[in-house]
Amino acid sequence: MLDIAEDLNRWVEEGRDFAVATVVSVGGSAPRGPGAALAVDGEGTVIGSVSGGCVEAAVYDLCVQALQECRAVVERFGYSDEDAFAVGLTCGGVIEVLVAPVAADAPDRAVFAAALSAAARGGAAALTRVFRGPPELLGRPLLVTGPDERPDGTYEGTLGGHPELDRTAVGESRALLAAGRTGEFVVSESGAHCGSEVTVLVESSTPPPRMIVFGAVDFAAALVRAGKFLGYHVTVCDARPVFATRARFPEADDIVVEWPHRYLRETATDSRTVLCVLTHDAKFDVPLLAAALRLPVAFVGAMGSRRTHEDRNRRLREEGVTEDELSRLRSPIGLDLGARTPEETALSIAAEIVATRQGGTGRPLTGTRMPIHHDTPDSSVRARAVA
Structure with missing residues (x-):
């Protein structure tokens, strides 16, 4: 919900x-x-x-x-x-x-209200409810929020069973919230692996993931719009103040005038962050990508021709980037859609980001027998709680 x-x-x-x-x-x-x-x-x-x-x-x-x-x-x-x-x-x-x-x-209205308020503000919240088990426990809410909401680590509500059930649920919910995942777990009504079992859904709401677009070029304006459409918090970064302006990127959440590799060193990234390098200029690309490919982010892609790609890889190797690190680079960035315009190119980049995140192949579904929906750790998880 x-x-x-x-x-x-x-x-x-x-x-x-x-x-x-x-x-x-x-x-x-x-x-x-x-x-x-x-x-x-x-x-x-x-x-x-x-x-x-x-x-x-x-x-x-x-x-x-x-x-x-x-x-x-x-x-x-x-x-x-x-x-x-x-x-x-x-x-x-x-x-x-x-x-x-x-x-x-x-009686549970206040718990739901707190969960909805936190999620609506973009805060971190995990709402936990029993959906298989004794009828009297169905739908009862328990809420765990991030440290910004509750620095003391307390929680709200109860699943209505044994106190150990709540303690187990809080621990599992915090783990799922930290990973930004929605998933289920199974535990007994008493919180231990005996007696009547209940199955619990944990819905996690976390701040939107980041997309950082390096290079304030025409293609970047279209990619900003695509990133916002996909639910990212989008930042545009370029060392050239004449190009990195609000007038050129009205839909960006943040516009940063700084050398890209310096900004990347200073800003916060995580396992959901997407980095799109559109500068295709070695003096910007090489130090930036050398840093980016060593970060535990979700996606690193760089724009450029085949010749630019080969030259950039050579320079990165000279900077000490290993083959394993280099294998993470999506270059040339985007799927093969035959894209030409900035909007078509942004669509091709966005499609590759989604395919990477969801485990898709990027191939047409027509004529194939592959699953339409892929199960990935980012979408949901199942676990058996340890009491």
């Missing part, structure tokens, strides 16, 4: 009653992953999606019912080839959906 946190946070501030349906488990070629949500308020207004349209009407009815009965339920939707008009997923996948009411006077 944190994927629609901004709208739900507004509903909380307005005092609305609502119910939220959250995808908690998927199988096969499901259209959306765990954490995807649809919500319905007391007036029948709907936001979000759990399936891209396949089962939305049925989930809507479940939300209305949950509001009326003040009771959480879990529903499974799969493919039915016996009745073309049956409610199900046309893609052939399977999803489980947790539907839970969030009434204005509900």
